[in-house]
Amino acid sequence: MTTRTTKTKKYAALLRGINVGGAKKVPMAELRTVLEELGHAGVQTYLQSGNAVFTAPEQDPQTLARGLEKAIEGRFGFRVACLVVDGPHLKAVADACPYPAAELEGKQLHATFLSEQPAADRFAALDREAFLPEEFTLGDRVLYLYAPNGLGRSKLAEALARPALLKGIDATTRNWNTVAKLVELTTD
Missing domain, CATH: 3.30.70 (Alpha-Beta Plaits)
Incomplete structure (x- = not known):
């Protein structure tokens, strides 16, 4: 029996324009929950300005970003531009x-x-x-x-x-x- 392993990679999600002047409030604990609900592991946030680090199966960062944008909009009711970059980048x-x-x-x-x-x-x-x-x-x-x-x-x-x-x-x-x-x- 062959076991297939999926290669994982560390990524950083950079959210644009949240928690500034009381607009687009995204609590970091809830951001961690959103990322975990998307199936990502090892989720950590850094500062309150929308920086999160997570591990996921290796894939296109823009696909990860679109998935996170959709999940944030579904959870909070507003769109947030997200960029996802991998550790090597x-x-x-x-x-x-x-x-x-x-x-x-x-x-x-x-x-x-x-x-x-x-x-x-x-x-x-x-x-x-x-x-x-x-x-x-x-x-x-x-x-x-x-x-x-x-x-x-x-x-x-x-x-x-x-x-x-x-x-x-x-x-x-x-x-x-x-x-x-x-x-x-x-x-x-």
Whole structure:
């Protein structure tokens, strides 16, 4: 008798725009329950801003994201954009960071995770010089943003969030401390 084993992988779910200013409240305990009800194992949440880590049979992250979006909408009655990234992709994002992450405060460096890869020419019209010392670099389904005064005061972050630049792409931003923690939680 042959026993078939399913290969599993660790993933991070990044929910966009929840628990901000009292809108779209998703308690982390309930998010863990939703993920467990979807059949995922080892579910953990990190902070209150919609970060969860889980183990699931290896599959397309966008399929996992759509399933989570549907389950959240069914449970809470509103749509939440979700991005799911696997542990190896998170580690690759951290390893490819073009900025000296170890020398910066977490609030100065951010990663905007993208549901798909935008063409680099979408950003050609941005006058990068006008935003200095702020900078951004496009990576593999991620935008790295160096904002020395933090995201809340960043004019470049505001410009990058314009609908035309990321039209048709779900995006959510995390500071570098959160990125590092998610890498830690999804690494075997």
